[in-house]
Amino acid sequence: MTSLLLRVKSKMSIFAHRKARGILDGEYGSVFRGRSLDFDDLRAYVPGDEVRDIDWKASARHGSPLIKRYVAVRRQTLMLVADTGRNMAAESRDGETKKDIAVMVLGVMGYLAHRHGDVVGLVCGDANGSRTLPAKAGEAHLERLLQEVDSSTGLGSGPSRLEEQLHHVAHTVKGRKLLFVVTDELAASPGLEQLLRRLRAQHEVLWLTIRDAELSGATHSPDAFSVADAAPLLGRIAASPAVATAYETATAERDAGRHAMLRRVGISEGHVANSHDVMTELFALLERHRRAG
Incomplete structure (x- = not known):
């Protein structure tokens, strides 16, 4: 079995020199500073x-x-909250599978927590249910969490519905934690906003969105289909200027609605479209969260 954590650590070494990793370590450490103490x-x-x-x-x-x-409390708890529904088996904006980017993002955050002596747990699932892997210390445990996300996400998974995982957190995760949510481009809704307000009142919450593939990608693949319902994405239709404009408008409105919702509840959001940008985007997200605190 390939070590996912080893892959994460290798990419961290490649894409961030020692000084940059030290800065990222410092940003992670600042999240709890003055809070949860x-x-x-x-x-x-x-x-x-x-x-x-x-x-x-x-x-x-x-x-x-x-x-x-x-x-200072010696040990904090980082809870990784991951959508492992079939939406995450789709391609991202830059062509990688969203699941692979999610594993990288979760691995980097988990490894930062490990370096700080914190414990790491996982809540993941799809519309059919959620499961929790309790927070523990150590690289072997972090590897298990990453393997769980990797093996649970595929075209055979249930539909994605992050609200299910967030409800699970609200009902089962006690005490003040740092929640790190990784999902795809969700739409805002009154129910989701109410749930996030409840979680934000108890926990520190960071949110990272993995970008969806562009509709124009369907024009280059005759076999393209939606992972949500297996419906084919017809290249000729996707290439239509009217369809492309309507799609871009709808996407922009959805993203603006989500951004506004997260701002209202006090949650910092980051975005990533490929694994190469994970370190940079995480640094920016942690910095925004620290400044907003």
Whole structure:
């Protein structure tokens, strides 16, 4: 059996030199900084402190700004939340299988957690149900998680429905965790937004979208079909300027709706179309999340 984690670590070495990996390590470590920690005491504010750490009520009583100090929890929990429905067996925008990109993304995040001494778990599934692999430490466990995602995702999988996995998290994952959600280009909905608000109130949430293939790709493959229902994608129709324009408009509206929904609930989103850009996109996502915090 090919080691997926070894493949992830090899790509990390190829696409990011040591300094860049160190910066990415630092961004991961900053996600929990000042949050998910045990309160210790208060001290006077000094220039450079995070404004979000000011205890405003205590400051008002004291007459000058006071900062909350925390005792770091030694080990945090990263929960990987992955869609393993058949949508993820489709091609991405740059031609790779979305499943392969997902394994790379999940592997990089899991390995960062491992390097920080954190434990990593997995929630994955499709519209037919979800399953949890409990959070544990170690590279062997991380390899098992990646193998689970890889082996569970295919054209024979059930339909993709990320809401099922998110509901599963809401009902089964206790305590404050870092949720890292990897899925394809979902559409916003009132039900999904309400669910995300519930999750965001309890957990840190990061969201990474894997880009769908372009409709124009159907013009180059006479055997192209939709993985959702096996319907053929007719190249002649896909090549029609009117169809292409309508498709682009619908895609832009869907993406704008999702972006707006995630902004409203306070979740940072990243996008990736190939495994080569995973390190860069993860760094940008972690940076956005830190700044938004």
